[in-house]
Amino acid sequence: MALRGGLPTESGAVGVEGPRLVEEALRSTSPVRAVLFSESGERHHARLAQYLDRREVSIPILRTTDRLFEGIADTEQPQGVAALVIPRSFSFDDISRAPSSTPAPLIVVLAGVQDPGNVGTILRTASAFGATAAVASPSGQSGTANPFAPKSLRASAGAALHLPLLTGMALPILLAQFRATGIQSLASSSRESREGDQPMLAPWEVDWRQPVALLIGNEGAGLPEEIERSADARIRIPMSSSVESLNAAAAAAVLFYEAARQRSSLP
Numbered sequence: 001m002a003l004r005g006g007l008p009t010e011s012g013a014v015g016v017e018g019p020r021l022v023e024e025a026l027r028s029t030s031p032v033r034a035v036l037f038s039e040s041g042e043r044h045h046a047r048l049a050q051y052l053d054r055r056e057v058s059i060p061i062l063r064t065t066d067r068l069f070e071g072i073a074d075t076e077q078p079q080g081v082a083a084l085v086i087p088r089s090f091s092f093d094d095i096s097r098a099p100s101s102t103p104a105p106l107i108v109v110l111a112g113v114q115d116p117g118n119v120g121t122i123l124r125t126a127s128a129f130g131a132t133a134a135v136a137s138p139s140g141q142s143g144t145a146n147p148f149a150p151k152s153l154r155a156s157a158g159a160a161l162h163l164p165l166l167t168g169m170a171l172p173i174l175l176a177q178f179r180a181t182g183i184q185s186l187a188s189s190s191r192e193s194r195e196g197d198q199p200m201l202a203p204w205e206v207d208w209r210q211p212v213a214l215l216i217g218n219e220g221a222g223l224p225e226e227i228e229r230s231a232d233a234r235i236r237i238p239m240s241s242s243v244e245s246l247n248a249a250a251a252a253a254v255l256f257y258e259a260a261r262q263r264s265s266l267p
Contacts, residue, residue, distance in 0.1 A: 003074050003082055003150065013084040014148040016161075017073055019044040024158025025085045026051035026059075033084040034060040038069035041080020048081070074150040087148050090164045092174075095133035096181050096211075102132055104211040105183060106259055109135040111171055111227065112142040112218035113248055119145045120155025121249035122216060127159040129256035130263055135213075136167045137174060142218050171215075175230050183211040187223050187231035188251060199233045206235060208259035219248050 001007050002015030013033050016025045025032055026048060035052065037045060042063075045052075052059060070078055098105045108126040113119050113136075123134055136144045145152055147160045147167070169177075178185045186206060206212070215231060217223030228234055237246065237254050246254070 002084060003072050008148075009084065011086065013086050014153075015074070015082060015150060016085050016153060017075060017082040017150060018079050018154070019047055019081050021153055021158050022081050022083045023048060023051070025083050025161055028085075028088075028158070028161040030088050030161050031086045032059050033086065034062055035083045036062045036064060036069070036081065038064055038066045038078070038080035040066050041069065041078075044079065044081045075154075085161065087161065087165070090133070090166050092166060092169065092177050095135065095164050095166050096177070096183060098132050098211070102130065103209055103263060105133065105213075106131045106208070106211075106263070107133045107135060107183065107213040108252065108256070109137060109171075109174065109185075109213055109215045110144045110147075111137050111215050111223055112221070113144050113216060114142055115219060115248075116145040116149050116151035117155045118219060118247070118249045119147055120152040120157075120160065122252045123147060123152075123156040123163060123165075124159045125249065125253045126256050127156075127163050129253075129260040131163065131256065133164040133166070135169065135174060136165065137169055137171050142221070171224075171227050172230065175227070178213050179232070181211075183213050184233070185213045185215060185231040186233055186235045187215045187228040188217065188255065189228055189234040189236050190222055201233050201235050202238055203235060203255050203258040206233075206258070208262040212259070214252075214255060214259075216248055216252050 002009055003017055008014050016022055069080055096105055108131050136147050153160055175185050
């Protein structure tokens with residue numbers, strides 16, 4: 001169920017498949033309920049031994065045939081190793097605090113991003129450029145794909161298991177919480193400005209060294225207009241007039257690169 005269906009088990013565990021993702025799960029602080037090897041997947045045991053053979057942890061090791069593993073795997077060419085992992089849960093207080101190694105919180109908010117590949121890619125990109133936390137929230141018009149679904153996990157290269165991730169909080173409540181804690185909310189937008197709209201900023205006009213939450217909307221519809229109006233400011237990437245907008249994951253990469261550039265100048 002966890003691997004093929006992408007659904008959590010009754011205990012909340014999700015399926016993680018492939019040696020790289022299983023290794024990331026074992027490296028994370030998420031509890032691992034079991035690791036499964038197929039006959040051919042035993043070749044990966046040596047790679048994972050440093051995590052599996054520790055005395056302080058006791059992770060059940062299960063084994064099965066290649067044929068049965070292929071029947072439950074989500075990938076077309078399974079590599080014969082999988083794990084059941086319980087993702088860590090976080091509160092708003094958890095994600096709004098910056099780690100001691102960073103100057104301020106830098107949070108990515110996925111609001112109605114429906115494609116699991118985009119969800120995973122955005123989390124991977126945000127993590128690579130120094131994001132301190134993430135939020136997956138419905139936009140009011142569409143839900144956000146499960147960050148722990150198999151395709152999302154593969155696209156994130158395990159970042160979803162390491163980055164503090166809050167799920168399910170409604171956007172209006174989230175924006176109110178950001179405002180109360182002094183975190184500036186930026187709504188990514190491809191719409192033209194109209195009278196009464198929030199300021200429209202270019203990426204380099206934002207002070208990314210301050211506490212910031214960047215909202216990325218649905219691939220087609222973007223963020224709801226009321227959410228853009230409720231945010232502290234809107235942000236737009238200047239582009240050629242022949243291109244209407246960027247893919248959600250590509251836009252996130254451009255914006256977080258500028259954030260990393262500014263934040264790297266801090267002592």
